[in-house]
Amino acid sequence: MQIENLRKHYPGAENTALQGLSLNFKKGIIAGLLGPNGAGKTTTISIICGLVKADSGLAKVLELDCSNDIIEIKKKIGVVPQQFALYPQLTGKENLEYVGRLYNIPSKSLKGKVSEMLAHFGLEKHANKRVSQYSGGMKRRANIIAGLLHNPELLILDEPTAGVDVQSRNMILDFLKQYNVQGNTIIYTSHLLEEAEKICDDVAIIDEGKLIAQASPKQLIASAEGCNSLEDVFLFYTGRTVRE
Ligand SMILES: Nc1ncnc2c1ncn2[C@@H]1O[C@H](COP(=O)(O)OP(=O)(O)OP(=O)(O)O)[C@@H](O)[C@H]1O
Numbered sequence: 001m002q003i004e005n006l007r008k009h010y011p012g013a014e015n016t017a018l019q020g021l022s023l024n025f026k027k028g029i030i031a032g033l034l035g036p037n038g039a040g041k042t043t044t045i046s047i048i049c050g051l052v053k054a055d056s057g058l059a060k061v062l063e064l065d066c067s068n069d070i071i072e073i074k075k076k077i078g079v080v081p082q083q084f085a086l087y088p089q090l091t092g093k094e095n096l097e098y099v100g101r102l103y104n105i106p107s108k109s110l111k112g113k114v115s116e117m118l119a120h121f122g123l124e125k126h127a128n129k130r131v132s133q134y135s136g137g138m139k140r141r142a143n144i145i146a147g148l149l150h151n152p153e154l155l156i157l158d159e160p161t162a163g164v165d166v167q168s169r170n171m172i173l174d175f176l177k178q179y180n181v182q183g184n185t186i187i188y189t190s191h192l193l194e195e196a197e198k199i200c201d202d203v204a205i206i207d208e209g210k211l212i213a214q215a216s217p218k219q220l221i222a223s224a225e226g227c228n229s230l231e232d233v234f235l236f237y238t239g240r241t242v243r244e
Helices: 041-048 070-076 092-102 107-120 136-148 166-181 193-199 217-223 230-238
Strands: 002-008 018-024 030-034 056-061 077-080 154-158 185-189 202-207 210-215
Touching (some): 018 056, 018 202, 030 041, 030 193, 041 154, 041 185, 070 077, 077 136, 092 107, 092 136, 107 136, 136 154, 136 166, 154 166, 166 185, 193 230, 202 217, 210 217
Parallel strands (some): 030 202, 077 154, 154 185
Antiparallel strands (some): 002 018, 002 056, 202 210
């Protein structure tokens, strides 16, 4: 992913969401896009996925231009949004089969793939339950499956472990590591810095729509004075003031 001097001001908004954001993530890694509330993480992801149009600047993924090649990009990337992208009145299985059809997964293989993923994420017993009856952790896991059913080479997740218990979180993180080992790239946002420190190869800390620091968690910790963890580094660069 390559972002250069990206700017975005939402019409009528008080603050500018992205103020010349530049950053690169290499292929094949697990990358963390970190920042306080309102830093511009979701806006960045939305521009990459073609959901939001930047005012200016360049955004490329997999050598494709996010403002022109969005149809091609959508085939190759998977996006797991912060909000659940599931129909509450449909069962988990129905939701995922619907998503699979949107991605043109052949119906012959779709049912098998959905069953396999439901089992992998510990949801096989709940496949025929309506999503409205799922717990928060179950919805999170189903939401992740919906983003990767088509086997994307780049998976982008916006706070995939928000509000889940330790068991679900471990399952999700183990899956992400495994998916990465298979050669896929992962970019994810999280407010859980201990988690990001454990799984990310490269971390970009952004604040007020700009890049503040980028390196591996180890390098960031070593180069920021008095810091022993990624959370220390985060506070070192972004301060202790509570954001709106
Ligand atoms: N649709 C919108 N209309 C107006 N302003 C918006 C809109 N979406 C985001 N913003 C503003 O843009 C800025 C960046 O928001 P964004 O959601 O990208 O941040 P974030 O880093 O993802 O935050 P969080 O960690 O809280 O999810 C904030 O000031 C936010 O209020």
